[in-house]
Amino acid sequence: MLTEVSVREVVGSLKEPFLHKTLAELNAIEEVKIKEEKNHVSVKIGIARTGTSEQLQLQTQIVNLLKEAGAATVGIRFSELPEEVLAAHRHAEPEKKDKNLLNSDHTTFIAIASGKGGVGKSTVSVNLAVALARLGKKVGLIDADIYGFSVPDMMGITKRPVVRDEKIIPVERFGVQVISMGFFVEDNAPIIWRGPMLGKMLNSFFNEVEWGEIDYLLLDLPPGTGDVALDVHTMLPACKEIIVTTPHPTAAFVAARAGAMALRTEHEVLGVIENMAYFESKITGEKEYVFGQGGGDKLAEELNTEVLGRLPLNQPDWNDEDFAPSVYQEDHQIGKIYLEIAEKTVSLLNK
Numbered sequence: 001m002l003t004e005v006s007v008r009e010v011v012g013s014l015k016e017p018f019l020h021k022t023l024a025e026l027n028a029i030e031e032v033k034i035k036e037e038k039n040h041v042s043v044k045i046g047i048a049r050t051g052t053s054e055q056l057q058l059q060t061q062i063v064n065l066l067k068e069a070g071a072a073t074v075g076i077r078f079s080e081l082p083e084e085v086l087a088a089h090r091h092a093e094p095e096k097k098d099k100n101l102l103n104s105d106h107t108t109f110i111a112i113a114s115g116k117g118g119v120g121k122s123t124v125s126v127n128l129a130v131a132l133a134r135l136g137k138k139v140g141l142i143d144a145d146i147y148g149f150s151v152p153d154m155m156g157i158t159k160r161p162v163v164r165d166e167k168i169i170p171v172e173r174f175g176v177q178v179i180s181m182g183f184f185v186e187d188n189a190p191i192i193w194r195g196p197m198l199g200k201m202l203n204s205f206f207n208e209v210e211w212g213e214i215d216y217l218l219l220d221l222p223p224g225t226g227d228v229a230l231d232v233h234t235m236l237p238a239c240k241e242i243i244v245t246t247p248h249p250t251a252a253f254v255a256a257r258a259g260a261m262a263l264r265t266e267h268e269v270l271g272v273i274e275n276m277a278y279f280e281s282k283i284t285g286e287k288e289y290v291f292g293q294g295g296g297d298k299l300a301e302e303l304n305t306e307v308l309g310r311l312p313l314n315q316p317d318w319n320d321e322d323f324a325p326s327v328y329q330e331d332h333q334i335g336k337i338y339l340e341i342a343e344k345t346v347s348l349l350n351k
């Protein structure tokens with residue numbers, strides 16, 4: 001059973017990332033609370049700069065250590081250390097590292113966008129990433145849908161990233177390196193961060209994660225044309241885009257706004273994916289266009305691009321041994337369509 005003393009001992013040994021003294025030395029553990037019945041530990045930590053990628057790393061370290069020490073769930077709040085502590089230690093602040101994935105000319109960024117929620121953008125992002133990995137590509141996936149992160153659950157990820165040499169190591173699943181805001185939030189707690197902080201978090205996903213040499217980095221964007229989508233467009237001038245829509249013409253109309261945003265920021269739209277395009281009867285093989293028809297074509301025409309693929313309404317075959325509720329297996333009818341879309345994407349990028 002964890003006690004306040006043991007929590008302070010475990011957490012206190014970690015280094016504050018800016019001042020390079022331990023949290024114990026800086027007296028930075030401001031509060032420890034333990035709810036014994038739920039085995040929940042919450043801590044309040046002082047740090048030199050809040051809302052930074054360094055905070056994210058420290059948070060990951062604390063969660064991992066406390067869970068190793070026996071906590072079921074961990075809650076962390078951060079506050080800024082008092083000015084006198086900062087003044088006493090500021091001289092120890094090191095130079096900022098400049099290794100930056102954004103400067104890499106090897107990696108192609110592909111953002112998956114949609115005009116509204118629920119059209120299957122995350123399902124498409126996950127399966128396209130897996131399909132690219134099945135083609136032998138080195139693939140990363142950022143779940144940038146920070147308000148509604150769903151990628152870890154969809155892929156059946158139970159592990160959390162670890163920190164090594166001050167870098168966050170993504171979790172590998174189906175050959176894809178995955179990073180999600182969901183990894184850094186406890187108990188599905190809602191994220192109530194303000195706009196600028198979201199941009200910072202996203203930036204840290206690019207810079208502070210050890211991606212290695214990846215060929216494609218896919219980003220599952222939040223739906224619509226809000227702050228984060230705009231941040232991505234501005235942060236990644238060379239980003240390519242794929243727009244997901246359902247086949248109903250009005251859905252395509254809304255999706256066109258996401259496309260327009262991409263074009264305005266001079267991002268090349270690689271193509272459109274029409275999801276939930278039809279229902280195919282298992283008995284007769286007949287196709288029923290339950291959500292209408294023509295939305296994908298209309299959108300592609302409007303954006304002067306092509307339809308990369310159409311996916312029917314279908315559920316993956318769930319596999320109890322390797323559970324991933326949204327990932328289609330390679331030999332599944334839909335898994336094969338995703339492979340075709342992945343091949344098309346690669347050939348478009350190699351042109």
Ligand SMILES: Nc1ncnc2c1ncn2[C@@H]1O[C@H](COP(=O)(O)OP(=O)(O)OP(=O)(O)O)[C@@H](O)[C@H]1O
Binds near residue numbers: 114117148315326
């Ligand atoms: N082709 C499909 N057939 C059947 N169900 C699907 C299909 N595509 C997606 N779904 C289901 O529809 C729901 C919404 O999908 P998903 O979360 O991928 O959408 P989204 O556009 O990313 O939504 P949001 O942006 O709101 O997170 C999920 O339950 C998903 O399993």
